[in-house]
Amino acid sequence: MLNSNSGASASKLRHRRLSLSVHCLLLGLAPLAVQAQQQADAPAPASTAPSSANAINLNRIVVTAQKREQQVIDVPISISAYSGNFLKTLGITHMDDLSRYAPGVQVQVQSPNTPGIAIRGITSDDTASNTPGRVSVFQDGVDISRAVGSIVALYDMDRIEVLRGPQGTLFGRGAESGALSLISNKASDTTAGGFTTEFGNYSSRMLTGYFNTPLGANVDGRVAIYDSAHDGYIRNLAGGQLNGEDTRAIRASLHVKTGDQSGIDVIANYQLDTPPGTDFRSLLPNRNGSTDLFGDADLNEGSALGIRRKIYSLTALGSFRLDDNWTLNTITGLRRLDSTESFDADGSQLDMLNFGNHSRSHQASQEVRFNYDSGGRFTGFVGANYFYENGSQVVPFHTDERSLLVDLIPLARSLDPGVVNLLFGPTDPPLLTSNFQPNQPYSVIPLLNSPLNPNESEGFENHGSTRSTELFADGTWRVSDRFDITGGLRVSHENITAGYQVFDASGANAASIGSAFALFGAGVNGITAPNDLFAPTHGLLTNAKSTNSMVGRLIGSWHVNDDVNAYVSVSRGRRPDALTFNVNPDGSYTKAVLPAETLWNYEVGIKGVAFENTFAYDLSAFYYNYTNFQSQVYRNGQYIAVNSGRAHSPGFEASLQQAFGDNVSAFFNYSYLHARFDGTDQNGNPQQYAGNHLRLAPDNSASLGLLWNVPLGDGRAFYFRPSYTWHSRVYFEDDNNPAYAQAGYGLLNLRTGVSLENGRWDLGLWGSNLSNRKYLIDGGNTGENFGLPTFIPGAPRTFGVSVSGKF
Numbered sequence: 001m002l003n004s005n006s007g008a009s010a011s012k013l014r015h016r017r018l019s020l021s022v023h024c025l026l027l028g029l030a031p032l033a034v035q036a037q038q039q040a041d042a043p044a045p046a047s048t049a050p051s052s053a054n055a056i057n058l059n060r061i062v063v064t065a066q067k068r069e070q071q072v073i074d075v076p077i078s079i080s081a082y083s084g085n086f087l088k089t090l091g092i093t094h095m096d097d098l099s100r101y102a103p104g105v106q107v108q109v110q111s112p113n114t115p116g117i118a119i120r121g122i123t124s125d126d127t128a129s130n131t132p133g134r135v136s137v138f139q140d141g142v143d144i145s146r147a148v149g150s151i152v153a154l155y156d157m158d159r160i161e162v163l164r165g166p167q168g169t170l171f172g173r174g175a176e177s178g179a180l181s182l183i184s185n186k187a188s189d190t191t192a193g194g195f196t197t198e199f200g201n202y203s204s205r206m207l208t209g210y211f212n213t214p215l216g217a218n219v220d221g222r223v224a225i226y227d228s229a230h231d232g233y234i235r236n237l238a239g240g241q242l243n244g245e246d247t248r249a250i251r252a253s254l255h256v257k258t259g260d261q262s263g264i265d266v267i268a269n270y271q272l273d274t275p276p277g278t279d280f281r282s283l284l285p286n287r288n289g290s291t292d293l294f295g296d297a298d299l300n301e302g303s304a305l306g307i308r309r310k311i312y313s314l315t316a317l318g319s320f321r322l323d324d325n326w327t328l329n330t331i332t333g334l335r336r337l338d339s340t341e342s343f344d345a346d347g348s349q350l351d352m353l354n355f356g357n358h359s360r361s362h363q364a365s366q367e368v369r370f371n372y373d374s375g376g377r378f379t380g381f382v383g384a385n386y387f388y389e390n391g392s393q394v395v396p397f398h399t400d401e402r403s404l405l406v407d408l409i410p411l412a413r414s415l416d417p418g419v420v421n422l423l424f425g426p427t428d429p430p431l432l433t434s435n436f437q438p439n440q441p442y443s444v445i446p447l448l449n450s451p452l453n454p455n456e457s458e459g460f461e462n463h464g465s466t467r468s469t470e471l472f473a474d475g476t477w478r479v480s481d482r483f484d485i486t487g488g489l490r491v492s493h494e495n496i497t498a499g500y501q502v503f504d505a506s507g508a509n510a511a512s513i514g515s516a517f518a519l520f521g522a523g524v525n526g527i528t529a530p531n532d533l534f535a536p537t538h539g540l541l542t543n544a545k546s547t548n549s550m551v552g553r554l555i556g557s558w559h560v561n562d563d564v565n566a567y568v569s570v571s572r573g574r575r576p577d578a579l580t581f582n583v584n585p586d587g588s589y590t591k592a593v594l595p596a597e598t599l600w601n602y603e604v605g606i607k608g609v610a611f612e613n614t615f616a617y618d619l620s621a622f623y624y625n626y627t628n629f630q631s632q633v634y635r636n637g638q639y640i641a642v643n644s645g646r647a648h649s650p651g652f653e654a655s656l657q658q659a660f661g662d663n664v665s666a667f668f669n670y671s672y673l674h675a676r677f678d679g680t681d682q683n684g685n686p687q688q689y690a691g692n693h694l695r696l697a698p699d700n701s702a703s704l705g706l707l708w709n710v711p712l713g714d715g716r717a718f719y720f721r722p723s724y725t726w727h728s729r730v731y732f733e734d735d736n737n738p739a740y741a742q743a744g745y746g747l748l749n750l751r752t753g754v755s756l757e758n759g760r761w762d763l764g765l766w767g768s769n770l771s772n773r774k775y776l777i778d779g780g781n782t783g784e785n786f787g788l789p790t791f792i793p794g795a796p797r798t799f800g801v802s803v804s805g806k807f
Helices: 009-029 052-056 084-089 095-099 401-415 417-424 513-520 782-786
Strands: 079-083 105-109 115-119 122-124 135-139 157-164 178-184 192-200 204-214 219-230 245-259 262-273 306-321 326-344 354-373 378-399 456-478 483-503 541-561 564-575 578-583 589-594 597-610 615-627 630-635 638-643 647-659 664-673 700-713 716-727 745-756 761-768 776-780 790-793 798-806
Touching: 079 084, 084 157, 095 105, 095 115, 105 776, 115 135, 192 761, 245 306, 378 401, 401 417, 401 513, 401 782, 483 578, 541 578, 541 589, 782 790
Parallel strands: 135 178
Antiparallel strands: 079 157, 105 115, 115 122, 157 178, 192 204, 192 798, 204 219, 219 245, 245 262, 262 306, 306 326, 326 354, 354 378, 378 456, 456 483, 483 541, 541 564, 564 597, 578 589, 597 615, 615 647, 630 638, 647 664, 664 700, 700 716, 716 745, 745 761, 761 798, 776 790
């Protein structure tokens, strides 16, 4: 932080008034909601048991968002930093739990395979291997943004940095709307260890721990483990459970000192996820006649539903002091993912929409960056990055055509009522019988007598590869003791390829429905002979493109004093061109290249601390202007990828913390977001989703919490940490169908207990969703395309005990 002029008492008085005004303003906002702890030195857990006043200094945490060490208050962007202590304080080990406390961030996890991550209303959730992301996720400096592999366990963390707004200059091609940077603890030259274990209802268990020790004069080692599991929250009447967890992970790291101010960190990660299946629930009654979305499910594949996902990664981080002014930093990353999932897309006892998802990818990346800091007016960096990724996704499908035909009759009737009336009459048969069993009135196609196959099978596969080379530079010029200008630019050259292939139904798995409809000229939702669902490609379709692009940022910062920093910025984000294969009404395919999405962000902000560091605040207001928005629309009986034109999103974010004494502090966070599709596209044409909310973009979200420590003497302390998170209505689809939305709701959580021996031991109780609020995390999904929308219930009330120790 720049030193302020110390001589002007009038200036100091104005600064005090500014801090007091902001303080009063934010406390006035508290009844609305706020944003959670941008912290770092933030409230430490009972295992360390500091006073709340000492723990508060959230804007004093050191972050590396701008590729150099800075305190949060000095970083002129909207950033929330969460220390490992804060994560432990609130028991956060999952990314969706973290997002509830981060303003402007939503993380929806259907399963480890299918997350949706949204920052300021822009969502990245497409699992196809040939679709670029919108939000970047980095683990120890390495891009892990591909949706299928972006959800990792949060254990033994140094900190997590959440950056809102386009961050392409700092984090590369995928950070169109923001970035999550996950930074683990590295090996150090101390001997220490610790553990936390938890047990609770639904047979939940969690164990995480670490051990760190020097291995030699210049070599240190660290090992951390994570094991978390619980039974499914939902009983499946067809067998097994749903919406459970089973994750195991291990991280080993080495630090090799190569000089007085130089060293290499090598980090190896392995994670295995084997949870039971996801409860995609339709509104059809189960075998007991219940349509309760939060009651027993009846997904026909039973215990065969589930996921098996493996992630391996190896990272090398180098930092080499070249001279008094220059430092060389290198990041080398290797990563491999293999994931298999089985899910029931019709959400019922019907043997109808049974899908799989087998995703594989491997990637390699190398970054070289030269940082300059002579202690003068200019600091900055220049560097280059190479990124390679190759992936595939296989989606098998199998069905009992006797049920599928009943489901497709109403859809076919809407497209060709004459043919359907001829074949099946004027009345649509129900999917279930009166005793809630699959209704199968047809064993053959009427008139044709083609037998319906109870074991029809087909599927598709997509491929994608990316090779990108990037050059980047960023720097800050101190124009005066009070004013800085920061500018950055990243130039990218990308070679992207995509492939798509349909595996036709044949032999014992041959299809009858698609052939019959094709014979009568009734194409339905891509049903084309010889398949029921997927129009044949007659081999592998390929597409490729090379692109050049540029993103950047320009920021002006005013250091009001040592404790207050204000800024104004403009930045540009970009999502690369998307290569798609859209099926036409006649069953043929069109290769399409959707132009790159572009996002302009205009932002002002102020952040600081006051009252002897007992009050911390961070405010930002922004306006997003979006063009070439890529989405899916229903057209000519098909869902195809299109350019949906323009969208906009003005918003406001606030975060504050207040220490009320040596042992009591509180935090409050709030985010307002008006994310909407524009009325017309850039050519003045009306847009299909004009005025609609962007999906996963609540207008309002908030979180607040109390951190209270009560010293008991003799190194003992009692702690009490309630927290509450809330957001307003969320739409799950861009068409804003009110049936696929979740009304606003809040979750009450609590952690309480005692620490012993000055924090060496911790005995606690924990509870999440204590009011047992029923809510949905998604709606619509694949089943919506077949008239059977499905819904995924959120976690019920959970509670348990915890024990922590350190040495």
